[in-house]
Every structure is written in structure tokens, then in C-alpha cells.
Amino acid sequence: MKGKVAKWLPGAAVIFNYDRANFRHDLLASLVVSLVLLPSAFAYADLAKCAPAAGLYAAVVGMVVYALFTSSRHVNVGPDAAIALLVGAAIGPLAAGDPGKAVTLATVLSFLTAGVLFLMAKLRLGIAADFLSSPAMLGFMNGAAAVIVGSQLGKFCGINLEKDNTLLRFWEWAGRIGETDRLTLGVGLVCIVVLAICKWGIRRVPGAVAVFLLAMIAGQFCDFSAQGLAVIGTVDLRVPKAVRPDLALADMTPLFTGALGIALLVFSEGVVLGRSVARRNGYEIDADRELIAFGASNAAAGLVFSFPIGSSQTRTLLNDATGGRTQMVNFLAAGMSAGFVFLAAPWIAKVPSVAIASILVFTGITLIDMRVYKRLWKLHRFSMIVAAVTTIGVLGVGVLPGILLGVLLSLLGVLANIVRPNDALLGCVEGSETLHDVGDDSAAKTIPGLVVYRFYGPLIFANVRFFIERVEKFIRQEKNPVKQLIVDARAIPSVDITAAEQLHDFLERLRARGIEVVVAKAHLPLRETMSAVSGKVAPESKHYEQLAAAVAAYRQQPEKE
Template sequence: MRPKFAQYLPILDWGRRYDRGALTNDLIAAVIVTIMLIPQSLAYALLAGLPPEAGIYASIVPILLYAVFGTSRALAVGPVAVVSLLTASAVGQVAEQGTAGYAVAALTLAGLSGAFLVLLGVFRLGFLANFLSHPVIAGFITASGILIATSQLKHILGIDAGGHTLVEMAGALLAHLGEINPITLVLGVATTAFLFWVRRGLKPLLRRLGAGPLLADVVTKAGPVVAVVATTLVVWALGLAERGVAIVGAVPQALPPFTLPGLSPELVRQLALPAILISVIGFVESISVAQTLAAKKRQRIDPDQELIGLGAANLGAAFTGGYPVTGGFARSVVNFDAGAETPAAGAFTALGLALAAVALTPLVHYLPNATLAATIVVAVLSLVDLSILRRTWAYSRADFAAVAATILLTLTLGVEIGVASGVVLSIVLHLVKTSKPHVAEVGLVPGTHHFRNIDRHDVRTDPTVLSLRIDESLYFVNARFLEDLIQDRVTDGCRVRHVVLMCSAVNEIDFSALESLEAVNERLRDMGIGLHLSEVKGPVMDRLKTTHLLDHMNGRVFLSHYDAWCALARAGADTKAAE
């Protein structure tokens, strides 16, 4: 019998079937992802306002913990651009960048995020992330990509310019244009151009030259490493650091240290809301990537266990000198394409990064910040998808309004307000859509037992029977809407003698909706009209049987709407043509 605790340790499942073939594939994937992660980790730490080694530290123990608790075979956990930006925004409000307090606040943020995610997972509350609609998430990520790319221009230009919003950053850049360092500019622009070419043109070129797909992929993913090595050598050989080129400087040559997040009530209070927002955004991004990749191999992802896996990873970051992490899209796709079979590929990646932290960190002393900034710019511009505005405008004006508002608020007021507004807009959008549910008057399709909308089909109707199909669950937001709609349809002078509510699409009736149905029943009774229900689902009927509605209802409950039609409609019912 499987121990109960085993459900929280997916490693016990895939670990039993681990073989030499999986080991080989995982090792190959780990090499490719490690090559990709080294410059990315350094760059994202820079984006978060932390020392470069924090990016490496955040990519070691968190990956190991996710390998134990996570359910995705391909998800690569670590620092990502959007979470790094959110970290900088949140921590920057409670401590000054470069101070010990800033690093402690980042650790605290990771700890709070981890604890929140674990709690959600233990209590199986992963569904809460569904309140963030995809259009709103797409709008936030697009705006974040623009902000991130803009924030890195100061490193490429070699100037000192701050700001948290697009307007602030643009103003600061314009104000300091006269301070541009020409050497830094050349390095930054050349590196950016090279990385764009590597991303788009190197792999096809290698394939045309006869390289195999695996070799071409490894060399392409190593492009940022080539840029790092080349620019570091140039800065070192030409002594460019003495000529104003900002460099990474000394990086500790050590494994991740044991650290403690700050536990002061004031710090926790200040970071609690940002931690929740980071957790939700990180989980949504991570689970979408994990499920997409799992579907390609017909594997299963457990969202609640993913919460625990990501929570454990963030707790690990909090105690090993890191900052909040999540599953990254780009590196997860690389991990998947490279043939990763199990989460052990992530564990091998962590070991590779640990080796880099011990042996390679002195080699990045002369690495220019402009190179890291170029790495970030090239990575995040792939997140920018302004076509979401055109697509939502064509499909749904409400979704367009939500996307446009999220993008605008994120760019003008900052990422925290942007993501908070995205959450609120997602909930409001849902409430607005369900506050006026689609209710269709239906009639019988001749020669069948099916009922369809009278405005779309040629159907048989009866002026004494009003058949309404409710295409939404009934709850407090829309209860009054149905009440008013029925009242408007049975005005004085109409010939209706029976109102039948077709409930095939109603999954729930809450107490507010129940009271509305009771009010409708009383009102129709006074008018001499019967209220009937048809095709009520079992769970809904079970709830209704515990109330007085069925006992007092001025009508009947029918198993099918056709039964209601046969019992209530007049012989020779009218036919209404579709408009």
C-alpha cells in the first residue's frame, strides 16, 4: 500500500522507473540548460537589483527541491524576467538597492511567496489562479516585457537612470543622454545585435552547413555564453573598466550560503501583498508552461502539487541567498526539446550551476553589465505580444478593455498596480459576463425532441407556454436579472399560462437565486401562471429538495423539456420562423 505522504513526493513515483536511457537524456538536457542558465541567472539578478551571484544561488537549491516535490518532467525552475521585475519593484519600496536590507527583503519576499504557495497547495486551492484571465495575463506580461527592456537601456547606454514606470524611465533616459559612454554603447548594441542574430539565424545556418539538430541546438543555446566570453575578454584585454565600462566585479566563489529571511512584523506586512501577487503570477506562468509541455507527452500535471513544488523552491531560495523563482518558459521549452525525461534533469542542472558557482565565478569579474542587459532585452522582447490587442478587439470588447487597461496601468503606474488591477479586472470581467446570463426562448424543432432558440431556428411554439433556457448557473450576481426578465415577459395581456425554465446548463443555484425563484413562483401564482422546471441536474435537484421551493412551486419538475412540452403545450402549436 502506498504511504499517504507519498502523494506529496512525486520523486517516489518517477524515481522507481528511472533507467539508464532516462539518465542519458537528462544529462544532455542538463548540459544545454546549464549553458543557457549561467548568463540568464546573472542577468536576472541584475534586473532584480541584486548581486549577480544571487541569480546563481536562486537556480541551485530551488531546482533541487522542485525535482523532489514537482510533477512536471520538463519544467525548469529559477529566476525569470517578470518575477525579477516584480521583486525589484517590491523590494525597492522597503530598502535601498545595494544595501544589506535590500538582500534581506528579497529573501523575505521569497520566503513569504513560498509559504503562501505551499499553503495553497496543501489546502488544494490552485483553482484560485483561474481568476486571472488569460487576456489580462497576456496584457500584463506584454507590458512587463516593455518595462524590462526599457529598464535595461541604461546599462546598454552606460548611464545612470532610474524609474519604475515607462514615463519615469523614458524621462530619466532623455535627461542623461549627454552622459552616454560610447564604449559601453558599442558593446551593448553589438551584443544585442549578435544575440538577435543567434536567436533567429544561427540554427538555420548551422543546419544548412550540415550540423545535426542536437549540435545546432546546443550551439545556438550557447550563443549568450559566447557573448559573455567575448565581451569579458575584450573588457579585460583593453582595460575598458578603467574607461568607464561598468562590470560585474568580484563574485563570491562559493556554494549558496545559508541565509535567514527577515521576520520583523513591519517587513512582513510591507511585503505580504507583493508576495501574494508574485506567487499568483509565477504559478500561472509556471502551470501554463508545465501543462503545455506535459500534454505533448500525454503526461499529467497536478496543479495543487505544483503549488507545493514551487513553494518549496521559493522557500529554498529564501534560505540559500536567492530571491523568488518560478518555472521559466524559455528554459523549460529548451529542457523539453533537449530530451529531458524526468525532473532529474533539473537536479543535474543544479549540480552544473553549483560547479559554475565554485569554479567559474572569478571569470565573470570583467563581464560588462551591458552584456547582461542585452541578454535580458533579447529574452524579454519575445514576451511582448501587442497583437493581443487586435485579437481581443475582434473577438470581445470586454476582453480588449481588460487587456488595454492592464497594459496601460502597468506601463504608467508600475508593475504592482498593474498586476493588482489585472486580478481585479479578471474578477470584474467574470462578474459582468455572468451578471446578465444568456437566456434563450426555445421552441421544438419539428420532427425531433430537441429545443432551440426561436430567433435562430424554425421551431414550434405555443403562446401559452414560455420556454426559457438558462445558459448559466444562477447565483447572487444574476439572480435579479432572471427575476426581472420573467416579469417583463409575462406582462398584462399576454397569453402565457406556463413558464418552463430549462435548466440543462445550470450547474448551481445559490441561496440568493433560490430566493429569487421563490419570489418568481409567488408572483406567477398570483397571476395564475404555473412555474415549471425541466432537465434539472442531479446535484442541483439534491439541493432544491432540501428547500421549500419544490413543495410550494406552482408547477412541476420535468425530466426532459420534451416531457414538459407534451404536458403543457396546446395541440397544433404555432411555428415561429427564425429572424
Template sequence: MRGLTTGLARYLPILDWARNYNGTTLTSDVVAALIVTIMLIPQSIAYAMLAGLPPEVGLYASIAPIIAYAVFGTSKVLAVGPVAVISLMTLTAAGKIAPAGSAEFIAAALILAFLSGAILIAMGVLRLGFLANLLSHPVVSGFITASGIIIATSQLKSILGIEAHGDALPELVQTLAQNIADTNLPTLIIGVLSTAFLFWVRKGLKPLLVGFGLAPRPADLIAKAGPIAAVAVSTLAVIFLDLEAKGVKVVGTIPQSLPPLTMPLFDLALWQSLAVPALLLSVIGFVESVSVAQTLAAKKRQRIVPDQELIGLGAANIAASFSGGYPVTGGFARSVVNFDAGAETPAAGVFTAIGILIAALFLTPLLYSLPIATLAATIIVAVLSLVDFKTPRTIFAYSKSDFAAMMATILVTLTMGVEPGVIAGVSLSLALFLWRASRPHAAIVGRVPGTEHFRNVLRHTVITDPHILTIRIDESLTYLNARWLEEFISEQVALHPSLKHLILMCSAVNAIDASALESVEAINHRLKDGAIKLHLSEVKGPVMDALKRSHFLHELTGKVWLSQNEAFEGLLGETVPTEENPLR
């Protein structure tokens, strides 16, 4: 029975952490949930409106998905729910189906959540979590930076109280400029003051509270709950100053209800049109979520299982699709708050969901007069923390190719929109990976005097021989670089007319696939025609096992040497001493 429970815990992590749950853990989780709930209520509403959905949808997306993740996810502190980038991607994808806020638009958002969940679960079952590694960090960073700029720009319309639209920066800026004369002054005042206050809260409130004698941790948690003060003050201002009558747009009526039981509309044509956006949502959501989860897990020396995370996030999105929500993932800001507040287990997420549920049932009337400008300020402050202008400079100094990929992703996202940006990012990541894999690093090496070590002739003073050439290959040999290896060796042979022995030093070669084996066989035959013997040195066990299953070793003109030094010493003895090379 214990073995069965352990096996199930692999797919149901709740069976693992719930086994040792106690009163102390309960207290920590409840306190963390209370703090996250306070933060999440206005944030969920803001992100739903960013996605073009009714405000209550944000609350619904913060209930069932959190519970589903608590059952299937492996992170102890990851807080799942609506996030800015996924909200923008939802708006872009569903906006191609129907106008934002319409019944068809909401139906498309539900389908996106369901398809994204199904894709994530399928990837988890097939153990495809490694695919996220194909998105390089510079490309992901570039996409998130560009998305943050677009999101912040899109919210300026709510700060100004004017109309603006567009999926990319040029159109947004153009429509903002065209309508800026219609700016509503009370809305602008609320928006600017809320934004300034929230920026100050992030940086200035904690030092102020610590200066008054409050301990750093509670001071930090109070600072993170700052948006609640902005919500409360701006809402009271609207009520007592009758600002709605002066043109200030408010959230309005939010239904007091449990999350509805919804069913994603089955329309094959609609599903096909949303399949690619759902895939992009899945990949970006997973990369963002697992990055946050691994960062926080490392601080507590805990372990995240990427394949199970796929299942956990997939279950969360499936739950969203059946409970009136929209696509969700793990959020950085709320997860950090959850961690700092002392959450010990995913049960903190369950308690957060209960808190949001209570808010959806009883507190929504209090949000009727909440200015949309305040929600816009909340979004602007949140997403600008994602905009990173330091990383491009660092990457430029380190790798020009990575910098080019990052800047291309930023430019495509800013000028063409989120989906083209994601596609460009994925394409650039793959292209960069393939380009690098097709051009492995290789070095001509010689022996360091007085040692048995062999190093690059261009970097060290080493002993070489005109009749012996050693090429160290620093990557596995595959179909991607097989032709490159042939050309590289042909070039080196032409540069060394006295060559009699060529050694491939394979200390860094972990595999040789069928295509590469054919190339090595061709190299062996060509060298034989030129009276040059091909040797291998330091071949790893698994690679040697594979070679033994072929005819290559029987046709090899030279030998397979255990060590490079042994090969060099052995072949030196076969060459004829000359005045130019007295070492022999």
C-alpha cells in the same frame, strides 16, 4: 507498503519518477542539464542584477530551489529559477524598503522568497490552485507584455552606460532622456552589437547551421546557447582592449562560494509591508509557471497537478530564502531548452543545480570582466519575446470586454508600475468574471419543425405558441444572477399578454444556490398571481436532488418535465385552438 509509497508519491512526485530511473534516462538528463547550465549562468546573473541584487544571488537562486522543485514538483521538464518579471517585481517591492543592493534590500528579497513560498504551499495544501483561473488570459498577457516593455526600457541605461531609474515607463523614459548626453561610446558599441548578435542568433543561426548540414535539433540547441558566445567575446574585448578603464561597467568580483545558509529576518512590520507584494509574486509566478508546465507536458502527453505545483514552487521559494536567493518560478525560455535538449525527469534540474554550483565555486573569476551591457542585451532579447502585439488585435475582434481589460492592465502597468498593474489585472479579471456571471445568457426558444429540438427564436425558424413561453437559462443560477433572472422574466411576461405557461428550460443549469432558489420561489408566486403556471424542464439530477430538499416543488404551480419536447407537447394540449395558432 506499496499503498503507502503510492500515497506519498502524491505529495513527493520524486518517489514516482525515481522508481524507474535508468542509465538511458540518466544520459538524457545529464545532456539536457549541461545545455541548460551553459544558458543559465549568464541569465541568472543578469536577472539578479535586474532585481537590484548582487550577481552571485542569481547563481544561488538557481541551485537549492531547483533541487526542491525536483522533489515536490510534477513537471518533468520545468526549469525553476530567476525570471524577468519576478525579478522586476522583487526590485519594485524590495525597493520600497531600502536602496537596491543594500543589506536591507537583500533581507527584504529573502523575506519575499519566504513569504511567497509559504503562501504557495498554503494554497497547495488547501487545494486552491483553481484561484489562478480568476486571472483571465488577456489580463495576464497584458501584464506580461507591459512588464516586458518596462524591463527592456530599464536595461537601456546599461546599453548606453548612463544612469536612469523609475518603476514605470514615464519616469524611465524621462531619466534616460535627461542623461543620454553622458552615453559611453564603448559601452554603447558593446550593447548594440550584443543585442544585434543575440537577435540574429535567435532567428538566423539555426537556418545557417542546418544549411551547413547540421541536424535541426542540435542546430536549435546551439542557437539557444548563443548568449555564451556573446558573453565570451565581449568579456575578452574588455580584457584585451582595457575597456574598463574607458568607462565600461563590468560585473566585477563574484564570490567563489557555496550558497550561504541564510535566515529570513523576522520583523513583523517588515513582513506586513511585504505581504501583499509576496501574494502578487505568488499568483503571477504560479500562473506563469503552470502555463509553461502544462504546455510542455501536453507535448509528451504528461499530466501536471496544479495543487502539487503550488507546493513544488512554494518549496523552491522556501529553499531560495534559506540559501541566499530571491523569489523564483518556472521560466519559459530555460524550460523550453530543457525540453528540447531531451530532459526526461526532474533529475535534469538537479544536475543543472550541480552545474551552477560548480560554476559558483570555480568559474566566477572568469566573469569579472563581463560587461553589464552584455547582460542587459541578454535581458532585452529575452523579455522582448514576451511582448505580444498580435494578441490585442485578435482579442479585440473576438471580445471587446476582454480587450478593454487587457489594455487597461497594460496602461496601468506602464504608467504606474508593476504592482499596481498586477492589482489592476486581478481586479479587472474578477470584475469581468462577476459581470459576466451576473448577466447569464438566456434565450426564448421554440421547437424546430419536424424535430424535438428547441432553438433560439432569434436564430432559427421555430414553432411557438402565444400561451407558452420557454426560456432556456445557459448558466447555473446563483446569488450573482438571481435578481437578473427575476427582472428578465418580468420583462418577458409583460411582452406576452396571452401567456399561461412559462417553462424554464434547465438543461444548462448545473446548480441553484439558496439565493437563486428564493428568486425562483418569488417568480413562482408572482406568476401565480398573474394566473401563469411556472414549469421546469430537463432538470439535472443533482439540481433536482437539491430542490427536493426544499419546499419549492410542493409550491410549484406547474410541473417538472423530463424533456422540453414533452413539456411543450403536454402544454399545447391544455391550450384552446385559435385561428392564429392552428398548430394545436
């Protein structure tokens, strides 16, 4: 029974088998998450054309339900800016400004989104997450951190920035920096100093919690609003009564297309974020399980007459940065968020918005890791390009397009490796019988009259011409007439029919030129495919189980005039 619970409800299993050593870390992380959640939940509800309370309810029930089903220990769900914008675009024209209709349409959209996610899970489409390479995820994390900073620059400086695109937003901020409100910036810088002291000095005190609590206390003694600072303000916790929108089926098209787009965004963002954080903390997540978790959380949002939700980059990264360890953070944050609103609403209302902005700006800056590009450049330059382009894509064209751009580049890299795989011309060092790659070892020389060629990868229609051209090149560059070609096939797992046919014709042409063809270490499927095309690759006696035996047999042949 416990095994089934752990399989279907990983979060419930965490509760039943909770390690108390994690509680202090989870409690602090959940406090930070809940404090950051409240203003964003209300703000994103406005983007979604819904009542402010809808954002809070979606976040609270969404976190609880998601935590029960998820395999991620760190991802936090709730209202998200990109998703809220899609929701607003889908229901806004249909609701026509009627709050009651907006409630109904948002609820329907939540259930439709959940249905798409459940269908994706049923079809086991979580495999699509395997196309998210490590460089793409690293690039995404840096891009996400920069997006967090860009989204808060206006609030941090007291400037009402209008651009949604992150790069354009940075550019707008740079052009309007002279409009900065000194008091807002001053308070923000004080908050940054407190955060820095807590991070690098008093490490036991979470900086975000310290800043928020100090801001609440200060709000009781100083009227920030009267000084011209923006504050969180009072929140109406009532959700308008649902009203039937009276729409024809044809008019519902925006809801269906919106649900599909939101589901894809929820999945791609959530899995990339989840895998990135999981990789950093040394565990794995199940992409199909995440589809179920996101579907269940959206269905729960619909049950409380709210709008679709997804993973939060900001709160997830804050959860990780402040030491959260298990799904318990979501449970605790849900309870704290509800408790804060109902019990401390008057205090929260007086907190200056710049305090929250400073937490997010500081978190984003500390999460940007520029060293990763240097490290990738040294290890594999194309991987660095994938990471950098993904980062630029996230900043320039948005989170989902940026992720897709990184995936596309990763796939192109895989395709390039298949079409032009690594290969090697093998030779021996003087006084040794061991074969080495001539390109890697300058002391290695080819054996006179012999070409030993190793090909790394499957032989398919897309790379057989490359194989033939490389062999011909190595034959031409030999000073002595080539008498024999040995193909080291240990790294050729398979061959398709097109490649087999072209390879057979090529080897026959070599034999006609007096070049004997020998194959070493060919796997059985490779030999069978070649035999099925038109005879053996080489006579049975000329196929060797070991490459060294094939070379030794050549050396023992008598010299031919």
C-alpha cells in the same frame, strides 16, 4: 516507493527516469540560464542590502532544492528584483549598514518566508491560483516580457536610468535618449545581430551562449573598461560573519510583515509564471506543490546565510525560449553557475554589461505577442480587456499589483456572468418541430400563445430579478395573448432559498393572470428546493422530462375562447 518519490520529489523522479533525448536541450538551456544568472544574482544581492556572494549562494542552493520539489519543468528560481527590494526595505533599517547584522536578518527573513509558504501549503491555499484566468496569464506574460526590456534599456544604451516603474522608465529613456553612449549602443547592436542570426539563421546555436562566449573572448583582447564600457567586474565570494542584531521583539515587526508580503509575491508571481509556461508547453503544475517547492528553496537560502528568493521571469522565459524541457535545467544551471564563478571568474569579470543586457532585451522583444489581443478580441472581448489591463497593470504599477488587477477583473467577469447569465427565448422554424434560440436564428419564430424560456446558470438572490424581468419582457412582446410559459430548466443546476421564494411568488402571479406555468427538464435538487419553499413549481403532471414533450402537449391543447 517510486510513486511516493514522484509525488513528493518530482525533480528526483526526473533524475532517476531521465530521458537522454532531453539532455542536449536541457544542457543548452542551463548554460544560458547560468550565464544570465550570474550578473543578476550579484546585482540583486545589492538591492537586498546583502553581500554579492549571498546572491550566488541563494541561487545555487535554491535552484537545486526547488528542482527537487517543483512540478514545473521550466520555472527557474533565484534572486529577483522585486523580492530583493522588499528584502532590502525589511532588513535595511534594522541592519543600519552593518554587514554582519544584515546576514543575520536576511537569514531570519528567509526562514520566516519559508514558514509562511509551508503554512499556505498546509492550508492548501494553492487553490487561490485557480483565480488566475487564461487572459490574465497571457496579459502577464506580455507585461513580464516588456518589464525585461525596460529593466535593461539603461544598460543597453549606457544611460543610468533612475525610474523603477517600467512605464516611467520607458518615458525617462525616451527623454534622455540623446545621452546614449555610442560605443555601448554599438556593442549592444552587434550582440542583437548575433542573437537574430542564431534565432532565425543558425538555429542550432543558442544566441545567448554565442553572445556571452564571444564577449568573454573579446574581453581578453580588448579592455572594455578602459574604453568606458561597464563590465561585470570582480566578485567577492565571501559572506560577512553573522552578527546578532540585538533587537527587541517589537523591532522585528518589519521582518514578519516583510515575510508575509514576500511569500505572497513569491507564490503569485511563481504560479502565474509557471502556469503560463506550462500551458505553452502542454502540461499542468500543482499550485500546492509549488508552495512547498518555494518554501523549501527559501529555507535552503536561509541555511547558507542568504536572503529570500523567488521565480525569475527572465531566466524562466529564457529557459523556455532556448528549449529547456525538464527540471534538470535547474540542477545543471546550479552546477554551471558555481563552476563559472570559481573557474572562469577572471574571464567573466571582463564581460561588458551590455552583452547581458542585449540578451535580455532581445528575449523580451521576441516574447511579446501582440497578436494575442487581436485573437481574444475576436473570441471574447471582455477577455481581451482582462489581458490588456493586466499587461498595463504589470507595466504601470508592478508585477504583483498587475496580477491582482487581472484577477479582480476576471472575478468581476465571473460575477457578471452569474448576475446576468445568458438566456434564450425559444421558437421553431417553419416546417420543423426543433426549438432554436430566436435571437440566434432569424428564421425561428415563437409559437403563438406560448413563451419557451431557457436560463443558463444557477438561480440565486443576485439574478432572480433578472430572470423575472426577462420573462415579463418576453410575455409583453408577444402579439398573441400568452397562455402558457414553459421554463426550460436543463441549464439551472440549483436555486437558493431567496430566489426560490421570489420565483414561487412570481409564478403564482402568472397563474393568477391566466398564464399556465410548466417546467421541463428540472433537476431533482431544483424541484426539491421549490417544493420545500411552498409547494410545487407546477402540478406534478405539468413537469416534463423533455422539452419537446412539453411543447407537444401545448400544441395538442384545445383552443380556448
